[in-house]
Amino acid sequence: AQSVTQLDSHVSVSEGTPVLLRCNYSSSYSPSLFWYVQHPNKGLQLLLKYTSAATLVKGINGFEAEFKKSETSFHLTKPSAHMSDAAEYFCVVQSGGYNKLIFGAGTRLAVHP
Amino acid sequence: ETGVTQSPTHLIKTRGQQVTLRCSSQSGHNTVSWYQQALGQGPQFIFQYYREEENGRGNFPPRFSGLQFPNYSSELNVNALELDDSALYLCASRAAGQGPYNEQFFGPGTRLTVL
Numbered sequence: 001a002q003s004v005t006q007l008d009s010h011v012s013v014s015e016g017t018p019v020l021l022r023c024n025y026s027s028s029y030s031p032s033l034f035w036y037v038q039h040p041n042k043g044l045q046l047l048l049k050y051t052s053a054a055t056l057v058k059g060i061n062g063f064e065a066e067f068k069k070s071e072t073s074f075h076l077t078k079p080s081a082h083m084s085d086a087a088e089y090f091c092v093v094q095s096g097g098y099n100k101l102i103f104g105a106g107t108r109l110a111v112h113p
Numbered sequence: 114e115t116g117v118t119q120s121p122t123h124l125i126k127t128r129g130q131q132v133t134l135r136c137s138s139q140s141g142h143n144t145v146s147w148y149q150q151a152l153g154q155g156p157q158f159i160f161q162y163y164r165e166e167e168n169g170r171g172n173f174p175p176r177f178s179g180l181q182f183p184n185y186s187s188e189l190n191v192n193a194l195e196l197d198d199s200a201l202y203l204c205a206s207r208a209a210g211q212g213p214y215n216e217q218f219f220g221p222g223t224r225l226t227v228l
Contacts, residue, residue: 036219043117044156044203044219090155099207100146100169101217103155 002027002095004074006104014112019078021107023091026072032094033074034101035065039087047089050074061085086111116140117206117220125226126194134189134223136204143208145187146217147179150201162187191225199227 007022025031035047048059055067065076074091091104116139126132138145144163148156158171162181176192185206191198201224205217 041221043221044205046216049216099217100158100161100171101148101156101205102158103148105155106153 002031002093002102004033004091004093004102004104006089006091006107008107009105010108010110012110012112013081015083016080019076019081019085019109021076021089021091021109023074023076023104024072025074025091025093027093033065033067034092034094035059035063035074035076036090036092036103037087038090038106044090047076081109081111083111083113085109117204117218119202119204119220119223121223122221123224123226125228127228128194128196130194131190131192132194132225134191134202134204134225136187136189136206136220138185138187138204138206139218141208142206142218143185144206145181145185146205146207147187147189148203148205149173150203150222151197152200156203159189194227196227199225201225 003026005024030052033050036044037047038044047063048057050057050067058064063078067074088106088108090106092101095102118137120135146161147159150156159173160167161169165181178190180188201222203222204220207217
């Protein structure tokens with residue numbers, strides 16, 4: 001069975017400092033992995049996806065993630081946090097022949113001035 | 114905005130009642146999935162519809178059912194509501210047949226409260 005574990009439920013950073021949101025995955029075969037962001041009262045938005053091409057994936061709004069098979073990790077990073085980055089972030093693995101998404105529990109990112 | 118719309122935005126029901134939630138897919142998308150997001154948790158897959166047929170289901174009881182219409186819009190029906198059904202219900206659409214990794218686009222959700 002496939003699953004993802006987000007290692008931090010809350011992360012707090014100062015504006016302008018780096019962001020690191022951690023995710024480990026479990027999969028019996030090469031996974032498709034995603035990061036989604038959810039702002040209050042907004043739908044989920046895809047930040048980036050890994051689909052067995054380049055291991056370093058660049059997404060929107062300056063985010064990127066690196067797929068590390070040896071560590072079964074897919075951590076999300078951003079060099080410099082902005083106030084608008086404050087939101088809930090979900091690490092997601094795609095599973096099954098009908099492409100259902102399996103979400104982690106989420107990491108709430110707070111950005112302080 | 115993704116082009117996926119859901120109605121209503123909020124709903125309050127009492128235990129034992131039935132509810133219908135609606136989703137309008139993004140133009141050109143033929144597949145719709147429904148997810149339940151309980152407070153403080155990640156979304157959980159309920160089921161998926163493709164060409165008006167359910168073709169995948171998560172770990173939800175039969176009182177959760179759905180429909181997909183010829184215009185690819187969709188409904189989620191929940192019978193015999195329980196308190197634990199209180200959650201944000203998300204609809205996602207995609208265009209199946211354009212590769213296995215095509216993006217799912219999510220609507221803003223319907224917040225259901227069961228009293």
